[in-house]
Amino acid sequence: MGVAVASSAAEDAATPPAFIRQALPEAALWGQGQMRFLGLRIYDARLWAGPRFEAADFGAYPLALELNYHRAFTGAAIAQRSIEEIERQGELTPAQAQSWQKALTAVLPDVQPGDRLTGLYQPGQGMRLWRGQQPLGAIDDAELARRFFGIWLSPRTSEPSLRSALLARKPGAGP
Template structure:
């Protein structure tokens, strides 16, 4: 699903084709220790994400990564959120290994959750993969968007609830976050 050397306009075409009136919801940067891994952007109709409507996740890689390792990590994250259907995970793992190419710094990966509850992936020229199991889309995009994600700061950024205070320290718009996920959460004091 690498969009090697793709322009932002071409990436937007893929998103707009399957996500009506797509607008950016939020962004986040994935970091591991001292390394920047990728920048993520979430797009949804009118900029309002719902797990039941089409949306797109665009990853711009900041580091070279092996496609098979991306698939491995995706399965690990799905398990970490409590999904343990080994048969489905094995099928999905093989599908992702077949779809995900190795990525280089600057490559853009786009995954789109469609109105039909399918997950579609693109490269610079065409659709390169489609997984039609609706449960896959829920679990795959849940890596970033599920409340049980291993990266809650990424989730908050993608959902547009993270902002910086005057000192540059990350703060959270707790009221907006509570409205987005539908329950009260404890206010973070860090």
């Protein structure tokens, strides 16, 4: 009986939020990990993607990334840090960095411990963001969206162990 309860709890933990299931009906949990800085928990992250997802070409597949925060940050600080991380993947012109930071600042909210932000990446289109179940907005810039999700999924990420944890599921593995 204990096994059934544990199995049921595991299934619940491996079920994406309803708005992600709607956008990505075949989405499964690919991996999860924790971002730490100087030993402090910053957020827990979970990656949702379809069965054909390939990490080496992450920008070609729709996916969702969920961040559960353990610390408070302003949306402006998150946007600034995002631009710094995006620049690790390749240089930006000052005008592009400014434009992208403005776009991110417009949709990224201030967060408190316990807040969950979820981003849906749509290749060739852009991205949509939610706080909990509440839609925050969209950014219709395919390159910004790809590079934003590259913060976690690019081989040039500043957090390779978190990337490995998010990409832990083996292709062809069951849900």
